[in-house]
Amino acid sequence: MANAAPPTAQTDERIKEISSFRKALIRPELGGIVGTIAVFTFFLLFAFDSGMFNSRGVLNWSVVSAQFMIIAVGACLLMIAGEFDLSVGSMIGFAGMMIAIFSVTLGWPVWMAILVTFAMSVSIGALNGWIVVRTGLPSFIVTLAFLFILRGFTIFLPQVIERKTIIGGVKDAAEGDWLAPIFGGKILQGLFTWLGEAGLIATFERGTRAGQPVVDGVPMLIVWAIVLIVFGHVLLTKTKFGNWIFASGGDAEAARNSGVPVNRVKVLMFMFTAFCATVFAVCQVMEFGSAGADRGLLKEFEAIIAVVIGGALLTGGYGSVLGAALGALIFGVVQQGLFFAGVESSLFRVFLGVILLGAVILNTYIRRIITGER
Amino acid sequence: MNPEHAPIIQMKNIEKHFGSVIALAGVSLEVFPGECHCLLGDNGAGKSTFIKTMSGVHQPTHGEIFFEGEPMSFADPRDAIAAGIATVHQHLAMIPLMSVSRNFFMGNEPVKKIGPFSFFDHENANRVTMEEMRKMGINLRGPDQAVGTLSGGERQTVAIARAVHFGAKVLILDEPTSALGVRQTANVLATIDKVRKQGIAVVFITHNVRHALAVGDRFTVLNRGQTLGTAQRGQITPDELQDMMAGGQELVALEGSLGGTV
């Protein structure tokens, strides 16, 4: 029966004030916020003296977290749009390898190698999406196929071309390039030099770099992470397209009947995921100066785990970019924190499994509250 | 209905096949601006399939659609909505996880520009949603309440309010009152009457003869994918209409045992 409240009533006596606790719970970021606080409290208490919280330690887990964040933003928007991309890890390996082949083997200028690689990756993302929306197959299967296809090429190409699985020399090739520093450079170096001189952060005591700060700037990787998070968050919550993302993942049929271009939304999200994976790949290649055939292994699952810890539903239609970013932060801090604390690294996987399970259970519970099912 | 007006939408010999199933076997229909055209018929007669070809969800297997006199083929619902055709589907196009106002404006989001960027105008969307829902006799807890927490009838009301808000030229309602209470039903019928008087064409599907007679100008009965004919208001008695909707005979036998209460 429909609501029978008198039309004059402005506040409805049939609605209990929902407790602020439950209201707070109906936020996708809740798990991420609680987890972040818990993780930092834990490591501040038990690993404060391990070097994890001096400038070098902070940089260490920030960089690792930022890596997770970059791929988590793409995976998050795609998951909210109702799809998965299992080819993210292979895409990272593939994109990195293409940059090395273009710039080192073929001798192209690095900026051109980067741009062509972006174009290729985003096209492959579009192909993934196109196959999914055309065939109606689960994206799980389609992108699983690309996981193997791309990884296969990533191993095959350098072996045929260079007879090895790692191509180095990208650093030299990138010398003086205008685009490479956007991915491999650092910013705020002046600030860090000043902080070092002011004695606020550690400086080298010996050697050729004596007096210079140990951490001499913020890597562009971190800048990319922040830019992508802000972009993803604004896109999702503040724009018309964001509404389409939620709608496409919530119920594609209903969204289509309401005039949402569901297929376009999904294909674009596959392209964005590929874009994020390529940002990761370029930053990594610029940092290491080389591309390896095994780069990016298992990254797709790490991205999905970060997104789920961040409160997104695996079934689509619900989630938060900020939550996913916090999920990635938890991920990075715990992985590096256990290392600093001297804990056997295999235990990290145990932690992952446990926290993943916990997050999924919490999310299901939150979903029941929102949709009012019991 | 104004005979001097041209029909806003004209469906000619529409056929729709789903594999070997022939859901529509040549249905023709005209809808004029300002009329309420009731589409009646048994379960499975093809009513929903027919209006889905009108709203761009299905493309007809054969047949032509003319919109404002021009041949038209809607590739998807977005085209139809852009042309001013809004639909309340029998299975409501609502997303339980999204808020009422996000659902209300799904596919038609209001935007405000800040510099070169345009953003979803949440304030505007929330205000309009609350207003339109109040007009329909439903008090929402808030525009950010998830649709999943609404009752079936409340959801239906959101869908109707949305269609009325966006149906600039044609409003299609597929059994909109099936889950509604007395007051909300009266509201919906009054709304149909109101928009019709504003010159909007209404296509109204219902199984309830009284609802149809209350607002309908013309009545088309579908049976097994074909039209049994179109009748004008006043040319047909409720009993005749009811018999036609049931496909003729069966109801007569039923009526005896139920004492004419159906």
Ligand SMILES: Nc1ncnc2c1ncn2[C@@H]1O[C@H](COP(=O)(O)OP(=O)(O)OP(=O)(O)O)[C@@H](O)[C@H]1O
């Ligand atoms: N997508 C589809 N695939 C196959 N058959 C379909 C499809 N949609 C409808 N049909 C068939 O077409 C016929 C007409 O269905 P439709 O939904 O149009 O009936 P209806 O008149 O709206 O009935 P009701 O009053 O129960 O809503 C039915 O026999 C149905 O099985």
Ligand SMILES: [Mg+2]
């Ligand atoms: Mg129907």
